[in-house]
Amino acid sequence: MELSFARDIRPLIRESDVECMVDYGLDLSSLSEVRMYAEQIYRALAEKRMPEDIPWNDENIAKFKRWMDEGMDA
Ligand code: HEM
Numbered sequence: 001m002e003l004s005f006a007r008d009i010r011p012l013i014r015e016s017d018v019e020c021m022v023d024y025g026l027d028l029s030s031l032s033e034v035r036m037y038a039e040q041i042y043r044a045l046a047e048k049r050m051p052e053d054i055p056w057n058d059e060n061i062a063k064f065k066r067w068m069d070e071g072m073d074a
Helices: 005-012 015-022 031-036 038-046 058-069
Strands: none
Touching: 005 031, 005 058, 031 038, 038 058
8 A cells, every 4th residue: 555645644743843844934734845845855854854853763764755756645
């Protein structure tokens, strides 16, 4: 089964991530924005620059990449 934003990716994003990043013009709760900036988001996650406090583990980073590679399903 292909990964889904609502089921697999959105739950990895905390409300505090959404709130912090909205101030920087990126709405991580929005599928269309996450699709549009997916490459940049992936780079920030993979380089462990974001989130600023607790970086994602490698499994979740790989999951985001797989979601991208599969075509970023809703
Ligand atoms: C899943 C969580 C998060 C993701 C995917 C994310 C993603 C990004 C992206 C793509 C940028 C644009 C610049 C870049 O590519 O580095 C950015 C910038 C920024 N983010 Fe986040 N962010 C997350 C969480 C947070 C949190 C929790 C905070 C605050 C505590 C934060 C604070 C900032 C700030 C201050 C900038 C602008 C300055 C900079 O580039 O370092 N982010 N973030």
